[in-house]
Amino acid sequence: MTKWVYSFGGERTDGRADMKNLLGGKGANLAEMASLGLPVPPGFTITTEVCTYYYDNESSYPGELGDQVNEALAILERAMDAKFGDPENPLLLSVRSGARISMPGMMDTVLNLGLNEKTIQGLINRTNNPRFAWDSYRRFVQMYGDVVLGVPHHDFEDIIDTYKREHGISLDTEVPAEAWQQMVGEFKELVEKATGKPFPDDPMEQLWGGIGAVFGSWMIPRAVTYRRINEIPGNWGTAVNVQSMVFGNMGQDSATGVAFTRDPATGENYFYGEYLVDAQGEDVVAGIRTPQSLTKYAREKEGGDLPSMEEVMPEVFGELDGVRHTLENHFRDVQDLEFTVQDKKLYILQTRTGKRTTQAALKIAVDMEKEGLITKEEALLRVDPKGLDQLLHPTLDPDAHKTILAKGLPASPGAANGRVTFTADDAEAQAANGPVILCRQETSPEDIHGMHAAKGILTSRGGMTSHAAVVARGMGTPCVAGAGDLFIDTKSKVMRVGEYEIHEGDSITIDGSTGEVIFGEVPTIQPVLSGDFETLMAWADEVRRMKVRANAETPTDAQTARDFGAQGIGLCRTEHMFFDPDRIQRVREMIFASEETARRAALAHLLPEQRKDFKELFTIMQGLPVTIRLLDPPLHEFLPHEEADVEEFAKTAGIEPAHVHRRLGELHEFNPMLGHRGCRLGITYPEIYEMQAEAIFEAAVDVAEESGESVIPEVMIPLIATRKELSILRKLVEKTAERVFENRGRKLDYMIGTMIELPRAALCADDVANDADFYSFGTNDLTQTTLGMSRDDAGMFLKAYVEQGIFETDPFAALDQTGVGQLIEIAFRKGRSVKPDLKLGICGEHGGDPSSIGFCERTGLDYVSCSPYRVPIARLASAQAVVRLKD
């Protein structure tokens, strides 16, 4: 028989801390604390499997559940020497949700379950405190009515407010017992009117109502959204914790509080927390009364005037401080705990791993390693790699007021504010007068100069791997992408959202770490890196197996990448070098040339420019490998599209605008992503790739001649679908290399490989490997083709897909390991079967995503490559993946 219910704290404790998947975080830790002998109010946990069962079986429970709950309840009654529903000596219960991971948005708590018109008398008799009892009762009806029965919270508050107004009182504490008693009646009437049914008086009905409400809250939109944002699978489910009540509001010897074993904001090692005398837990968070510090140190540090718990109730505090050390030593991590003091007796209601800022996480991890509490490897696991973004980019002042206009995708981290501009030219022109935010439906390579000039980039279309997102991440510029609620009208230079109209020159703020688009100028805070960062990074480098490279093409990017510890360049996109205003004219001339000779003439002008680019890059990256991808985008991306640009180009090039339009028409593609691009350009216009190869090898020889050391160029042919494409182009590159080496009288090592970014290439990776020295998984395009999903168009349905649980996360942000992952594994296996020393890496955006990096480590790739600002993330995530694999 399945065990659906686990008792703790009474005559037996069934659970353990490592049973979080089954018991939820709260339930598992309550059991653990009970086993440690800590003072936990006894109770029982209904497992997460019941939740899963509930959703798989049309909101019904397993048959055995009722009996198991009754049995656990009996144990509880024996432990507390009271009876649930007993008018004389009533046992009161709390019901709380408890998923594996603490989740705001879920039903939190119903307290005082078991109270009704009969048991209230028992409570009055036992406490000899009618006001406390009636206050507890009305709190119960109010809470239960709200969270279980769905009667709006403020309807209850209205009744209280009316009473207070009529009686001229302002604080709840001034409300007398009789008034609470009367309001219990009014609350019940309110519930009956709102729900059409009387408020349940039967304690067992109350209990099952509470349990059902917890399970029901698992699927409310706020919880679903939270899971989506935090990448928590919907099928984990929540547990339900039923616990005997203890009361922090039974007078001056009672209290309640929350505490962290260290400061969760800075990581400093002192007992951090708040408490209130004569209060229940909800009062601490409600913000009506000012909570007091736990310790004298904290009070002085914060300059508070209210006495600390250490000063007010030194004995109980001493006990609590002991619990602090017991818990931290036992769990070997910072704990976030809740406690209640009932008549001088301390109860620990909950403990869990304390959430912390990345800054705190770093300090705590490094400190604890030094304290000998954890190992280096454990320390590495204590910092969320994604959080490092906070340390590398400006953040919003958390105290500032924010009017959020819209939410898009957190496409490139960091916060920025500035004046709105709608074109790249405007952004460039106006950047001289102060920071600007470039707002576009979607950016294209033509916008690069404006993107460079802007402090932040905002788009209304496109996903996590759209052009805007990829380029912004590369430049370290904050970007919010695909904010679909915005309607950006570039012609009229206005942006509409809801009732707002934002015109050119108006100020906005974007937070590329959260995706928020905010009205007006919100102050930002510049990041500071502590020594702990370098310490942890050094540990990561000791542990990790995979190399970390960067995707970079400009000298600035390359320098940033090296500064962040990149071990080479994994993707240099050469097309970005073609958009320079001086060069684009030549590129366009080449596209308009109808014959090879004319194309070669135009390319001859581009060759020295391209060589110069490579030389700069190679000089920075000396001694390291640099993977250079030959031209990838379709040619029409280089052509002018706006009428004015068309006319200007036609004039400069001395051709008819009609001819330009004709060529635009010829080159137009229905699905450019699947069009005439990548190696298909190399096959049809070999002279382009030949020029690029020549520039690469000449630059490498130049650098080698000047410094005696060069990079190892890895020439990467994009969009290979068949071996034959690669063998044709491999020959072209080899011939060019030989020619350059012969002319220059110097030979260099180099490699030729391909991106694996089409399913066919992955499926035929054994054949393709015959002509490849390396494979780099281009998981952006591989995701697009495997899922048949355009990253620029997925915004239309991706949200619905995540909300309905079709995708657990955006597959362009975190690798779809089930689908795309299969192709990577196939390509890995087949490629290595033919060529055991085939070098394998990833250069898609997933190369900077920790979960995807974990997949790469498990698969056995040689390196990951990501945008320069993600290099530290990748270093840490790679190390974590190694540590996790050992378990």
Add this chain to the structure above:
Amino acid sequence: MTKWVYSFGGERTDGRADMKNLLGGKGANLAEMASLGLPVPPGFTITTEVCTYYYDNESSYPGELGDQVNEALAILERAMDAKFGDPENPLLLSVRSGARISMPGMMDTVLNLGLNEKTIQGLINRTNNPRFAWDSYRRFVQMYGDVVLGVPHHDFEDIIDTYKREHGISLDTEVPAEAWQQMVGEFKELVEKATGKPFPDDPMEQLWGGIGAVFGSWMIPRAVTYRRINEIPGNWGTAVNVQSMVFGNMGQDSATGVAFTRDPATGENYFYGEYLVDAQGEDVVAGIRTPQSLTKYAREKEGGDLPSMEEVMPEVFGELDGVRHTLENHFRDVQDLEFTVQDKKLYILQTRTGKRTTQAALKIAVDMEKEGLITKEEALLRVDPKGLDQLLHPTLDPDAHKTILAKGLPASPGAANGRVTFTADDAEAQAANGPVILCRQETSPEDIHGMHAAKGILTSRGGMTSHAAVVARGMGTPCVAGAGDLFIDTKSKVMRVGEYEIHEGDSITIDGSTGEVIFGEVPTIQPVLSGDFETLMAWADEVRRMKVRANAETPTDAQTARDFGAQGIGLCRTEHMFFDPDRIQRVREMIFASEETARRAALAHLLPEQRKDFKELFTIMQGLPVTIRLLDPPLHEFLPHEEADVEEFAKTAGIEPAHVHRRLGELHEFNPMLGHRGCRLGITYPEIYEMQAEAIFEAAVDVAEESGESVIPEVMIPLIATRKELSILRKLVEKTAERVFENRGRKLDYMIGTMIELPRAALCADDVANDADFYSFGTNDLTQTTLGMSRDDAGMFLKAYVEQGIFETDPFAALDQTGVGQLIEIAFRKGRSVKPDLKLGICGEHGGDPSSIGFCERTGLDYVSCSPYRVPIARLASAQAVVRLKD
């Protein structure tokens, strides 16, 4: 040691007929005839492997080749009792190419190799016929100069013409020996002047020159193009046949001719052919002299006045007629042979399987089966399924003159002529006044009415599975797609190609079987089906295992499909039902509705229309399964795009044109193929799929009520990438079915399945199968995503890809078995592993392609589905696949 050279006809014969891959068709059959004891001039064959070696090793030969040729030459000299290059008794040779498959465009023949100023004397002495000898010599220099040394043929003819003009003679036969002798000298001077080198006199140099020319001709553009069109892989290579010369031009007892063992045009069983007395082979084909019939029967049948060979040389004819029967009985197929009579002695120079028209192929196959020569299964293999198109569609009058403007893809078979129109509306309006051809850059669903009205469809963009191609094949309308040389200017209503300007109203002809676009009106011939067709189809149905269904959505298509023997509908594209002018307005209203209720209101108007469509279809297809695909294309395909249409729609719908433009902007997609379409519409707008499901089940119940028998609806959800999508939509369809069945008090069998058209669905086919009753491989989209290649844009590079041997054939026409095929096999295996009775079919355009059908049979699919006019092709190809698998 590799054997590179195979002797035949002399003291030994090394080859056999089944060694065609190695020896080429000609060489293998010469060996076979030699072994049969037929009079073959002895010789030897240099294998196709030498050709492959030659191209793999920069035009060099295997080291052992020289010795092996010398050895074979020695055998030949012994057999002929003559010596190559011997002035007294010279052996003369012919050199011919011989690939596996006869290939025009390749170097055909060089005759009389071995002649020079010395050996000519031997020939004169031996034949005692100086005129014959010098004529042979000048022919040799002329041929060798032309085909081996590349001196233009007409430069030699100019010399002959000058002589004839100067001497007032008109026939070659009137030129005396001395004149030929003089011209040999002039020819040699011409060669030396043109090539800068003297004409080679050394016989061995001549021989190696001839061999090299054959190998060289394998890669000349005409041969490459022919292989591309005929889907012959470039790596097959050609063999070279070196054979001792025999002479049909040694007087009145000599002759030469070509023959078919049956009439290759009609299939009639009589000895068909032509011969000429005192001539060499080239004279028969040159057309200068009128060739004569072989038999009296043929002469009388054709009404010729020149006597037949049967009458002129009855003895040799008798011998030849014996050879005819020997060969047909031995090869068990029609033979195409060449013969020469030298001084009353018959020589067979070549035999090969006779090419024939499809009509002849049908008759010959059925006749031979009746004659007991072949089995039914062999008869099935004798007809090329693709050829059946000729029997089902009009063809061009082969005798008509054609001015070819351009060549596109043969997208939908049949020939049509008519006046040019450039818009669907014009096509519809002008069709009343006679046939029209609709010319578009590319068609879209908005053009359907014009496509229905047109006799033929021509596009300048798009591939074999573009919208135009798919729809045209479905309607049985001839279509040439992607004729990239055409520039179609829809605005100005003019089409330009080269120097031609075709205006609206001008006549053109298109041949959808060849892809030709022809100036003016070329007469067409209507097809007639013989009884042999039905006989062969019946045999095919006996043999085949897979069912054949049709892709059809209109009653006309469905009826055509049933008439052609379809066993159900494999793909009914419901969106085609939305483009009816009465309905499109409702569809657009639905798209413009901002809320679900408004969408439902618009859908409520579409429901009865859609139900009516299904009812008609189901009535025609009673008793058979009908697979209905729910809405697939992105919504923007239904919106107006031209400004006039936008305004009209806005007016009718009572909304601002600006609003329409805004919505168009919102719905615009960068890559519609990978966008918000397929099941993604069902997930985001479930009410659309609900309406469609309701219409399907109501129509099915209606038909069942009225007739007692219905179809088995198979509801197909398109573009599934994950199981979850399918399970959500499956529930929606099931609920709808239950509701309809409950309302109508009648339950029907039905199935719910999905298209496998994304790599991810194939890779996860085990998981997806849990929610699917059937899989239908949508190989159009699966090819697009697996190869990352848009069918509408591939035209830009596909030709180069086929020419450079990257693709052997257009992957949209014939399934890419290596790449896409792997995914089909994976999906088959994984799907069946979870659900052993999972029904599996294919409904992409490949379902009508014989080679792809072969793959489907090998994989084990349950059915193929194709456009109605391809159903007979699929029936035959499926049967052939079964027969081939038995071998």
